[in-house]
Amino acid sequence: MTPLFTQYWWIFLLRGLFAIILGIIALLIPGVTFTTLVIFLGAYMLVDGIFSVITAISGRKTMEYWGWVLTIGILSILAGIVTFMNPFVTGAALLYLVAFWAIVVGLLEIVVSIRLRKVITGEGWYILAGILGIAFGILIILNPIAGAITITLIFGFYALIFGFILLSFAMRLRRRHKEATQKHYPSATR
Template sequence: MTSTTENRTADIQIDTASARLATNWWLFLLRGAFGIIFGLLAFLLPGPTMLSLVLLFSAYMLVDGIAAIISAVRAMRRSGQWGLLMFEGLLNIAVGVAAFIWPGLTVIAFLLLVAAWAIVSGALLTIAGFRLKLDHGRWWMVSGGLLSIVYGALLVAMPLIGAVVLTWWMGAYAMAFGAALVILSFKLRARQREQTGSLAAAV
């Protein structure tokens, strides 16, 4: 009986947290849009100096991290869920600040920094995705996390790629990751509209 009660309580918490996350769908849309814009800039400007690439990545991390933290805080107001999303946002900001403080990073140092960030943040996002209800776009959040992990692993496996190739890889990853978050945001928006409609009908 105790186990059943605990499971029901956990399900209610997940439902509540997922519903609150759905009300903030626009933050995921913002994150996805910035990811796509960053990816496009990386493809359109494939030969920037290393300093420009580092600063562009730093700006992207800061914006993405702030958006992730805001969405997590707003979802956590009435539940203990989405702490992993909070950690992901803090990690993004920390990496963005580190890249900004040390703009003279070599290609290898920058690559390892990005690889470590991609693997850790991807793992956090993947775990958080499994806490999202299935009809709220769980697999799109999980896909974004797995994509980050694969991207980080590729960077570790091939650390001697040139700056231009690194830019292309980063651009392709950012666009794919951004697209996953945009689709996730539309899934959350659809659930948020359903929730609003249900409340209106109940009244």
């Protein structure tokens, strides 16, 4: 683990806490407008991008892939800004992107399971998953409000899980940072 990540463990802690807060809000208030979710997503992209840029700039001398982290951070910041400028367009694009993705993946699951039916058993479950994916995509297109609420709930669960993973990672980084500090500066920790 690079010393940079252990030194800046608190960045991962803040990202995790922010993700958990967004997840709780999304799960407790799923009936809020989809625009609110999009604004929360924009805020998350903006904050996450800022922290990624800070990490990249801080680690440019020690991280060989700092340029990628910087690029991801800049793209996240730009996506957050675009979201704040026009949340309705971003929300609609996100909603239809999810619908299109669900339909395409569902169709591909059905095609793959039919082609593999002589090789595998239980392909009916895979076909059912494909049918459910297609139905989900069509339902989003036919009833965008219900789709927005469903996506809000999915986002809430994702944000909670991701947030707790980041908190766990931050605590491990913090422990490593303390160990390294004690090893190099034993009198500083007393």
